[in-house]
Amino acid sequence: MAKEITSRSENYSQWYLDIVRKAGLADNSAVRGCMVIKPTGFAIWENMKAQLDQMFKDTGHVNAYFPLFIPKSFLSKEADHVEGFAKECAVVTHHRLMNNPEGSGVVVDPSAKLEEELIVRPTSETIIWNTYKDWIQSYRDLPLLINQWANVVRWEMRTRPFLRTAEFLWQEGHTAHASKEEAIQEAELIHEVYARFAEDYMAMPVIKGRKTESERFAGADDTFTIEALMQDGRALQAGTSHFLGQNFAKAFDVKYMTPENKENYVWATSWGVSTRLVGGLIMTHSDDEGLVLPPKLAPIQVVIIPIPKPDEVLMQHAERIADNLKTRGIRVKIDRDDQKRPGFKFAQYEMEGVPIRVGIGKRDLEKNLIEVARRDTKEKQSISINGCESFLVDLLDEIQNNLLAKAKAFREEHTSSVDNFEDFKSVISGKGGFVKAHWDGTAETENKIKELTKATIRCIPIEDDEETGVCVYSGAPSKRRVIFAKAY
RNA sequence: CGGGGCGUAGCGCAGUCCGGUUAGCGCACCUGCUUUGGGAGCAGGGGGCCGCAGGUUCGAAUCCUGCCGCCCCGACCA
Numbered sequence: 417m418a419k420e421i422t423s424r425s426e427n428y429s430q431w432y433l434d435i436v437r438k439a440g441l442a443d444n445s446a447v448r449g450c451m452v453i454k455p456t457g458f459a460i461w462e463n464m465k466a467q468l469d470q471m472f473k474d475t476g477h478v479n480a481y482f483p484l485f486i487p488k489s490f491l492s493k494e495a496d497h498v499e500g501f502a503k504e505c506a507v508v509t510h511h512r513l514m515n516n517p518e519g520s521g522v523v524v525d526p527s528a529k530l531e532e533e534l535i536v537r538p539t540s541e542t543i544i545w546n547t548y549k550d551w552i553q554s555y556r557d558l559p560l561l562i563n564q565w566a567n568v569v570r571w572e573m574r575t576r577p578f579l580r581t582a583e584f585l586w587q588e589g590h591t592a593h594a595s596k597e598e599a600i601q602e603a604e605l606i607h608e609v610y611a612r613f614a615e616d617y618m619a620m621p622v623i624k625g626r627k628t629e630s631e632r633f634a635g636a637d638d639t640f641t642i643e644a645l646m647q648d649g650r651a652l653q654a655g656t657s658h659f660l661g662q663n664f665a666k667a668f669d670v671k672y673m674t675p676e677n678k679e680n681y682v683w684a685t686s687w688g689v690s691t692r693l694v695g696g697l698i699m700t701h702s703d704d705e706g707l708v709l710p711p712k713l714a715p716i717q718v719v720i721i722p723i724p725k726p727d728e729v730l731m732q733h734a735e736r737i738a739d740n741l742k743t744r745g746i747r748v749k750i751d752r753d754d755q756k757r758p759g760f761k762f763a764q765y766e767m768e769g770v771p772i773r774v775g776i777g778k779r780d781l782e783k784n785l786i787e788v789a790r791r792d793t794k795e796k797q798s799i800s801i802n803g804c805e806s807f808l809v810d811l812l813d814e815i816q817n818n819l820l821a822k823a824k825a826f827r828e829e830h831t832s833s834v835d836n837f838e839d840f841k842s843v844i845s846g847k848g849g850f851v852k853a854h855w856d857g858t859a860e861t862e863n864k865i866k867e868l869t870k871a872t873i874r875c876i877p878i879e880d881d882e883e884t885g886v887c888v889y890s891g892a893p894s895k896r897r898v899i900f901a902k903a904y
Numbered sequence: 905c906g907g908g909g910c911g912u913a914g915c916g917c918a919g920u921c922c923g924g925u926u927a928g929c930g931c932a933c934c935u936g937c938u939u940u941g942g943g944a945g946c947a948g949g950g951g952g953c954c955g956c957a958g959g960u961u962c963g964a965a966u967c968c969u970g971c972c973g974c975c976c977c978g979a980c981c982a
Contacts, residue, residue, distance in 0.1 A: 725940065
């Protein structure tokens with residue numbers, strides 16, 4: 417049998433594309449740069465979404481929905497913001513088609529030109545702040561804590577499924593606060609929520625930090641980021657939370673009355689994670705046999721395969737185990753296909769990343785045994801069918817923990833501290849990964865390093881202690897190390 | 905937007921240089937039989953405007969011109 421998946425060592429990006437395709441996560445679409453998210457891929461996103469949505473609600477946020485289209489004039493109200501997004505906006509200019517007078521098909525009706533062109537949202541700050549202006553009058557209206565689940569469009573030159581597509585799904589939170597301190601706390605709170613989600617649910621360890629000015633969101637005063645490390649040694653920005661200061665409040669004239677009857681501009685945050693997380697999930701855990709999913713996000717956590725094929729006795733046992741697992745909240749599937757052989761199914765479910773496979777076999781059953789295979793280590797063992805449910809539930813936890821531990825170990829192995837530029841260059845071009853180095857704090861140095869090595873400052877880490885040193889490039893004094901890496 | 909590659913069945917490809925009967929192969933699909941504890945075997949079968957549009961020719965997947973699309977590698981971005 418031909419190998420279905422290119423190995424990571426042979427061609428990493430082909431490996432990634434093979435997994436997306438062979439595990440049935442997404443297809444290319446008729447529209448360049450856009451993908452079709454298939455049921456399995458979407459189920460992963462739905463699981464992420466359900467968890468994040470709960471976490472947002474637990475921290476006091478509510479959901480709403482704002483329009484897909486944004487009047488062009490809104491974009492230009494905040495100077496940095498328009499600068500950041502202008503180059504990648506899809507623009508609606510007309511609102512009607514007509515039959516082609518010179519042949520078949522339809523053409524744009526030139527008489528149906530819009531008075532004001534509409535922008536397909538690349539992000540919703542502008543239309544939301546235009547709305548908030550009407551919602552906020554008094555300090556009693558604050559804080560306003562709103563999230564929306566939506567699609568956005570950024571016209572990218574080069575796309576990859578999940579990691580960068582022209583249209584993607586995400587959530588964007590937009591909050592308004594009476595004080596600067598409260599807005600900063602909000603941005604930090606969500607930063608923490610993102611980090612917890614990444615580690616506890618995705619089993620993807622992240623570094624929490626701040627963006628440098630040049631890497632910051634267009635229109636933000638401060639951007640918090642979680643940065644993950646992929647298996648090819650490149651960094652993935654997995655979620656950002658922005659303190660927007662009063663930039664949008666001023667641009668859209670959003671003021672509130674204080675208890676002292678004084679007029680103030682409100683303070684703002686925005687924050688988002690996207691379907692890019694699915695790409696990060698794939699690249700954090702998967703191997704040359706296919707997708708590996710952490711149990712907490714796996715659409716199917718346990719698959720039960722009757723061996724050699726379904727019959728009445730085997731199915732009775734399978735259904736009893738499945739029912740018991742469902743009662744305990746486990747997502748379980750019984751493979752009822754009687755055409756494919758077990759070997760094929762084993763390979764298939766491995767490719768699809770199902771965390772646990774249970775084989776109920778005729779011969780084992782005579783000894784009251786079932787076979788349990790875990791996807792993360794590929795280990796198999798026979799256990800007693802009696803009480804197997806507890807074992808399986810525990811094993812799911814163990815797999816979840818093991819995946820996080822493995823990813824952490826990988827990150828440790830691929831995090832280097834360097835103190836001179838020669839070492840810096842050789843680590844970046846060699847083993848890659850995160851590189852902790854001193855930086856003089858200037859954009860000039862940052863750009864120069866990027867130009868020479870393709871590495872960018874992923875973040876200024878929040879949790880590391882201060883440590884005096886000298887900039888790895890310029891030799892100027894530095895108070896702390898920052899994280900460099902080549903990034904997605 | 906630069907540099908390279910590719911468009912032939914659902915997918916992966918051969919055939920194109922050097923034009924010549926009904927355009928092939930593998931996987932997948934359908935039917936039947938035998939199989940069934942790690943990607944089954946045999947037999948039979950269906951499926952193609954050879955990317956599109958012009959041109960050359962008795963004859964074009966093959967040669968010429970133009971267009972379109974996709975992929976890879978760079979510059980820009982979550």
